[in-house]
Amino acid sequence: MSFTQRTIDCGAPRLEHVNQQITVNGWAHKVRDLGGVIFIDVRDRTGLLQVVFPENADVEIKSETCLSLTGTLRARDEKNRNPNMSTGDVELAVESWEILNPASVLPFPVSDENEMAKVNEELRVKHRYVDLRRPKMYRKLAIRAALTSKIRAYLDARDFLEIETPIITRSTPEGARDYLVPYRLSPGKFYALPQSPQQYKQLLMVAGIERYYQIAKCFRDEAQRSDRQPEFTQLDLEMSFVTQEDILELISGMTMSVVNDVIDQFSLDKEKVTSIARLTYDESMRIYGSDKPDLRFDRQLFDAGEIVKDSEFGVFKNTIAAGNFVRGIVYPGGAELTRKQITELEDIAKEYGAKGLANFAIIDPSDEAEGSRLTSSGVRVKGGIQKFLSDEEVDQLLALSGAGVGDLLLFVADTWTVSCEALSRLRNEIGTRCGLRDKSKLAFAFVLDFPLVDWNEEEQRWDPTHHPFTSPKVEDLEFLESDPGRVRADCYDMVCNGVEMASGSIRIHQADVQSRIFSLIGVDEEQQKTRFGHILEAFSYGAPPHGGIAPGIDRMVMFLTDDENIREVIAFPKIGNGYDPMMDAPAEVDEAQWKDMGLQPMPKQPQA
């Protein structure tokens, strides 16, 4: 079947096209039938155009019907122009039309953005092909496509090779649970889908590629979150003969270039990124309590240990005596908070392991409120723990924290880790409640010098912070056996607005260092051979020094589209526990198929 093809896009016609004979193809966005005259807003991916049918025309067109319309473009009368449409000065006087395919009644109101914002997400994903017709969704996909296109152009111009690596490969001992693919020819054997192309990219460096990248799908069978999908996309990148500095400079230049280009191209309401801050892991934990601080606002933590180590307040004194920490943060304007609101903050702190949330407020000296007192230096403190603090302690805490009249000081007395986690969450909460985040800002930062290993309390062993091939800092190598927790790695994250965007490291290329790391993390020689034999052998044939990084593409798009849900920037996402309601996947397969694979589905065992 042939049809009349478009001569112009729906979004294009202007007054200058008036009197031209044109044909548009698209969908009936809105139908307005006034009886004698029928208007339809016809939509294609470029925009909307109002078309008018001839008087008393016999038309039966429902929303989202696919159409081809031919006629003469004419100017609208002055009073009939629609300033809200880019094509609002003109309209198409239809002379002939074809219904290319009528649409059934729709599962949700596609043409009404206000309603669509509330529609159940499962339904949208189930009928994604309709959901994606919305201009808003098209724009997200376009922003994503522009981003990856610009990334490719940037890297291609710098002599990188884009190389594909296998999707069915072998299970390697990495962090997350693998998706497995049964191997038909040898029952009991499985391929695994890659959690990332980590080993392949290092092997490409051994192969002398020197500069590799790939916009790569990664697969991890782990619990879902609003910013995680079972399959997601990374810009995977690796370089040889480089230092950490080379990689940071490349990725910094690339990020600013491509992000700023996209901001321009789509006229996004975002400030250009002109620099990427750098701070060490230790600094980040000290100042913000997090390795992914939201630098859109500057509120910092303070360490009150020195001031309160001999305090009358037993909790503080005992915490310091036990070698732990008393740290805090100022809630600007928090003196006004009700008891209930403070309890909410305390609940957040408790959720992250704090035993409580000590606090006191600073109010106007002349306000003789109940539960307040005036210190000798003329500061009026109120509520919480004020009665346990000496005048001198109050003065010092104010000087240290920078708190003033109207503010609330919050303290967590606990281990370093708990104080970091609780206070960084409170910092984010303060940012939200006080409206401290500037929506137009993209606050990128590199966090450097991560520790090489973490102590795993549960398993009673050292685990790699990044992965087992991450290079320790040369100057810390001497502590590898004596004080592993002190060893820093050539390992770096890029964060943006409080979210981890990319993670990378310089890799180990010397066999002796690699073997010391394996000993440290409890991988014996037998395991080295069976689990890492292929890559260790590869490294024995003259592996170059190399390193890389892997920014998350989905998350980068989320920042540009202002989405908080990763599904919004993926054409066909999964919901729930990895379910795809559109394809109804995963699904059962024929008995013949699993028998062919040498598999036998087992009934779900009741949990003991």
Add this chain to the structure above:
RNA sequence: GGGGGUGUAGCUCAGUGGUUAGAGCGCCGGCCUGUCACGCCGGAGGUCGCGGGUUCAAGUCCCGUCAUCCUCGCCA
């Protein structure tokens, strides 16, 4: 695996244990020649997620279960 929210018409949502479960939008029918959230009149449409229970009576209360969203754990 844990915690919290949600589940009622195609969609978004109301709905004191008590008559025949409602509204807006959408849909169907009629009217309508300048609309652009078109308007007016009429109509159809319900496994109140599912399964038990309490009660004279359950959308409403209780127990269980499923789905989904958020979240903690998890995600080197």
